[in-house]
Amino acid sequence: MAIEIRKLIPGLAEDYVNFFDTTPHDDNMDEHKCYCVCWCNDDYDGKDFSTVDKRRKYALPYVKGNNIQGYLAYSGDVVVGWCNANTKADCLKCASWRRFMDYVPLEESNTGIKVKSIFCFVIAPEMKRKGIATLLLGRACKDAFQDGFDFVEAYPYKESSYQSSDFGGHFEMYKKSGFYVSLETEQGLVMRKQLK
Numbered sequence: 001m002a003i004e005i006r007k008l009i010p011g012l013a014e015d016y017v018n019f020f021d022t023t024p025h026d027d028n029m030d031e032h033k034c035y036c037v038c039w040c041n042d043d044y045d046g047k048d049f050s051t052v053d054k055r056r057k058y059a060l061p062y063v064k065g066n067n068i069q070g071y072l073a074y075s076g077d078v079v080v081g082w083c084n085a086n087t088k089a090d091c092l093k094c095a096s097w098r099r100f101m102d103y104v105p106l107e108e109s110n111t112g113i114k115v116k117s118i119f120c121f122v123i124a125p126e127m128k129r130k131g132i133a134t135l136l137l138g139r140a141c142k143d144a145f146q147d148g149f150d151f152v153e154a155y156p157y158k159e160s161s162y163q164s165s166d167f168g169g170h171f172e173m174y175k176k177s178g179f180y181v182s183l184e185t186e187q188g189l190v191m192r193k194q195l196k
Helices: 010-022 052-064 095-100 132-146 171-176
Strands: 004-007 070-075 078-087 115-123 151-154 180-184 189-194
Touching: 004 132, 010 052, 010 070, 010 078, 070 132, 078 132, 115 132, 132 151, 132 171, 171 189
Parallel strands: 115 151
Antiparallel strands: 004 070, 070 078, 078 115, 151 189, 180 189
C-alpha cells in the first residue's frame, strides 16, 4: 500500500472537505464532525461553530486562506488521513486552544523560539493501525525542521483526563518518533521534539 503525504494547500481544499464529509469522527457521531476549524490560526471571537453545517461552511475558506494547516495522506486519489500542524503562537485565539489548552505553557515572545503544534489526527477507519499517523507526523517534523522551527509539540491526552480521546495522537507514537514529555498535568501531556 503506497501512501503519499501532501502538505495542505488551497488547491486541496475540496479534497480536505470531502474527507471530513465522508470520514467519521472519533465517536462516529456525524454531529461531532469538526472539519478541524476549531484548531486554526484564526481568532474565534464572533465565530459560531455550534453545528456541523456551520463548521463545514468555515472549512473551505479556512483552507484557502491558510488558516488551517497540516497534511493529508493519500492512498491513490483518496484521502485516508489528516494531521493538523500549525504554528503554536498563531493558534492561541482559536476556539479549541481557548477551551482546552490552558495547561500548556507559552514561550516568551522575546525568546524567538518557534514551535510547530500537532493538534489532531483523523484517519479513515479502514486505514487505522497501518502507520499513517506516523507518516503524517514524520512529514510534519521534517517540514518544521526545514522551516526553521525549534520544536514540534504535541498534546496527547492521558486516559484519566476529562477528554480522553485518540485524536491528539498516542503517547507511544510520539515517544518512538523522538518526543519527550516536557510537562505532565491532570488535563494531559505536553510532548516535544527538539529540531535544532
